[in-house]
Amino acid sequence: MCVGQSIHELLTPVALIDEDVMATNIKVAQEYFDRIGRNFRPHIKTHKIPALASAQLAAGAKGINCQKISEAEVFADAGFSDILITFNMLGRARLDRLKLLNTRTDLKVVADNSVVVDGLSQAFQDTQMLKVLVECDTGAGRNGVQTPAEAFELANRIANAPGLRFQGLMTYPKPSSEAAVEVFFSETLALLAEAGIDCPVVSHGGSPSLYDSDLVPSATEHRAGTYIFNDRSMVRAGMCDFDDCAMHVLATVVSRPTETRAVLDAGSKALTSDLLGFVDHGLLIDYPDASIAALSEEHAVVDLSRSARKPEIGERVRIIPNHTCVVSNLFDRLVFHRDGVVTRIEPVAARGQVV
């Protein structure tokens, strides 16, 4: 594959990114945050590509969000400085790497429990101070302290821990839960203010709630990843149209065993098994009444029983994935194009970085 080639000549399956759709997604989201006067911190998990994070910063984003230290190291190597890692850091080997990273970037991490805070404090007490935010579970049911009282208690522990600086609050919210997030944040902020603990950052997040971020007035920044490409789940959430989905997985019909069955060469190794509540595995743009009923690793079985038009063997079809972030993690390269002509091929630099 090379620049200038038609996407129709590429071997399938291939993950394609429409340059213009992506550029518009970056621009529109940043304009929203500029308008409401809030910092925006894109999550790199969706693309894992430094050049794309650079475009997000060039548009006005404040810094980047990573989930794992290995991802942050890739982006630090690429020259990024303002990095928030939204994950509890545990274990000597990881903390040693964190100390190195903290010497060369403006690093922030989160913690939701005293074991993590005490480990960080022990590791950083004799070196450059580390900024730590308290992760709050405002309803999503994943990591996070459960109440404003717990958030205050942990913030206080961080503020008093050698080697650490309390930097603020952070949540990854349940979609459409802005009111609950605001209650959690504002109650915690009141407790902190009463105790005289400064709270520079209040970090809200999520692509599904991106354009409702103004409903959380306590927040000072927003983190989001998926919005740069968008996907079927974002369309369902009402955040965009199918035309705003920059990522298509291009696949080929390799078999038509029966009148109502087609098989594509894109399986779970191209699309993942993430359903995100859907009953099938992505939208066939050109055959919207067909359903990707089952995936194995290299095959997608398509049910054509409700589709009046039926694709032929050898035909290429475009798929909007249920979840774009996990697709990027499966490909060594994403192929960018404008009007079907390849513009660039970007290695997915932080692909597979799980530690």
Place this chain on the structure above:
Amino acid sequence: MCVGQSIHELLTPVALIDEDVMATNIKVAQEYFDRIGRNFRPHIKTHKIPALASAQLAAGAKGINCQKISEAEVFADAGFSDILITFNMLGRARLDRLKLLNTRTDLKVVADNSVVVDGLSQAFQDTQMLKVLVECDTGAGRNGVQTPAEAFELANRIANAPGLRFQGLMTYPKPSSEAAVEVFFSETLALLAEAGIDCPVVSHGGSPSLYDSDLVPSATEHRAGTYIFNDRSMVRAGMCDFDDCAMHVLATVVSRPTETRAVLDAGSKALTSDLLGFVDHGLLIDYPDASIAALSEEHAVVDLSRSARKPEIGERVRIIPNHTCVVSNLFDRLVFHRDGVVTRIEPVAARGQVV
């Protein structure tokens, strides 16, 4: 990470392979096929590592099975010759690569339709002959001709196509469908015999049906991948015990937000979202009453409500994945150990090879 290190010092998540369990799995399966007098062709999709395929061949396997041409190229580069690619090959760029591969290996491919056969014939008519098997759908509902009559018709087309040699029949069966497979194969073989068409290979497959391969007497070879590591789905299928599962994903408890919730640092980027009919995302060996209720990319949310014992923050836990093959595809390296001491670190050479 390095040889001689304890697995307890490794950063998590990490995919571990127990050397002795794997060696036993290789040996026991090969002994079964030796006993029933059938060729065995391991599918490399489960490990994607040449050194492991070499161990399978050393035990007595006849050749290897790949699913995509890019995988086959990796194994050809590593010196493997007897390769069956069980996928329909379409498109000029792919067929050009197939022609090159056919000059340096004893290559076989499959086809289940005339478009594929005609494309292969056109590509190979002026070069070294390609061996082609007919893929049969014996009930799994994926690729394959639907009836023995269709299988015969396509075999006949291959036998008469310039550049191609009809090499046999192949199926990826539905589990526990040996009787139906035997009917399909024997009826097709009768039609071929009547027409005087030689059928050197009859290839049956699947790890769930591995030890029932003798119930398909028409078959001359069996293909299987998962058996080398085994996984939770293989235990459910009655093919092995949990002690026979060579792959564990080692993860760390990073949060205990509530009394009944733990969060691990192994999400869908380590375990995939493959459920394979399970309601949760893998078995916690040390906490069998706990349930990995939800995955996001980097988090596993564990429901501890039925588990009397509950893990602490910082504790390491071992997970037997639902589906081992897809886990190998997510890691750049698999870490091998004996009694918890690292024996070798193997790059997953054919990881991410989707075309």
